[in-house]
Amino acid sequence: MIDQRRLPREQVFVTCGTYQEMADAITTMVIRGAPAIGVAAAMGVALGIQQGADFDTVCSTLAATRPTAVNLFWAIDRMKTLRATLNGASRETIVLRMIEESQQIRLEDIAICKAIGKHGASLVPDGRTVLTHCNAGALATAGYGTALGVIRAAVEAGKKIDVFADETRPFLQGARLTAWELQQDHIPTTLITDNMAGHFLRSGRIGCVVVGADRIAANGDVANKIGTYSVAVLAKENGVPFYVAAPVSTFDLTLESGDQIPIEQRAASEVTEMFGVPVAPENIAVQNPAFDITPSRYVTAIICEHGVARAPFKQSLGALAGGAKKVNA
Numbered sequence: 421m422i423d424q425r426r427l428p429r430e431q432v433f434v435t436c437g438t439y440q441e442m443a444d445a446i447t448t449m450v451i452r453g454a455p456a457i458g459v460a461a462a463m464g465v466a467l468g469i470q471q472g473a474d475f476d477t478v479c480s481t482l483a484a485t486r487p488t489a490v491n492l493f494w495a496i497d498r499m500k501t502l503r504a505t506l507n508g509a510s511r512e513t514i515v516l517r518m519i520e521e522s523q524q525i526r527l528e529d530i531a532i533c534k535a536i537g538k539h540g541a542s543l544v545p546d547g548r549t550v551l552t553h554c555n556a557g558a559l560a561t562a563g564y565g566t567a568l569g570v571i572r573a574a575v576e577a578g579k580k581i582d583v584f585a586d587e588t589r590p591f592l593q594g595a596r597l598t599a600w601e602l603q604q605d606h607i608p609t610t611l612i613t614d615n616m617a618g619h620f621l622r623s624g625r626i627g628c629v630v631v632g633a634d635r636i637a638a639n640g641d642v643a644n645k646i647g648t649y650s651v652a653v654l655a656k657e658n659g660v661p662f663y664v665a666a667p668v669s670t671f672d673l674t675l676e677s678g679d680q681i682p683i684e685q686r687a688a689s690e691v692t693e694m695f696g697v698p699v700a701p702e703n704i705a706v707q708n709p710a711f712d713i714t715p716s717r718y719v720t721a722i723i724c725e726h727g728v729a730r731a732p733f734k735q736s737l738g739a740l741a742g743g744a745k746k747v748n749a
């Protein structure tokens with residue numbers, strides 16, 4: 421995997437040979453983004469099986485890496501379900517099947533992102549600017565992206581759009597990753613700091629906002645990168661549609677509302693330092709929640725691989741998650 425901490429300055433690839441290395445890569449954000457950490461966790465489980473490690477320890481180690489994105493737990497559960505069907509099989513067969521399953525999850529994720537793009541492209545107004553927050557692109561998935569998948573599909577459909585990317589303090593996923601990804605694809609992109617979003621939403625320039633998600637509760641509340649909530653409120657205030665693009669594996673319909681979603685707290689140094697250089701006085705108190713909850717009343721629609729859900733989300737999300745046909749890799 422590409423080491424996302426070092427982008428855009430250098431493209432360095434990291435190889436994980438053990439489940440412990442995979443868990444470390446997820447915790448330290450070598451790889452990040454909800455669907456991508458799901459794929460990584462599945463591959464971590466396969467590595468653990470290959471190492472002959474205790475299965476429960478492998479699963480609990482990977483599950484303890486990051487708490488908010490539900491795709492991580494979804495992927496581990498899928499690997500557990502397969503493992504349970506292989507009792508009595510030879511060690512060779514178990515290793516092979518677990519590796520195959522993790523690769524299948526990876527391939528499915530690319531197909532799912534393409535399907536999200538197809539459903540979302542028609543919602544993007546032609547000739548306008550799309551605002552996005554954080555990175556919900558190819559880097560955050562197995563490829564193509566969710567929010568950036570919608571943008572890519574709109575461009576592929578011939579729409580003349582450009583993108584405003586919020587820099588996304590404190591980890592700078594927007595500046596370092598989204599700006600880099602879209603530039604590679606020659607999609608016209610303008611980088612803004614997070615506190616400029618309200619100004620541009622009010623200006624009439626932004627045609628819609630498209631973001632990804634880390635977990636979506638049954639009532640349509642959305643956990644996504646810190647700062648998403650402010651963008652959603654400002655979008656509604658200014659009459660700009662706010663779209664969330666995410667696979668069904670990001671839905672957590674066991675949770676009634678976003679209040680039940682665990683929010684990861686990260687190190688104070690992410691706020692007090694930039695690339696190792698202090699930008700705040702020593703010993704200042706710091707809060708660093710990595711995600712926030714956007715209540716569903718601010719969400720115009722949720723785009724998944726099976727279609728587009730609108731309020732009331734309790735019904736529409738349930739129907740899309742349960743009744744829809746499978747997207748094949």
Ligand code: MRU
Binds near residue numbers: 454
């Ligand atoms: O902390 P990160 O970088 O893993 O957070 C990523 C996000 O919040 C993304 O918007 C989300 O995971 C969707 S990625 C398709």
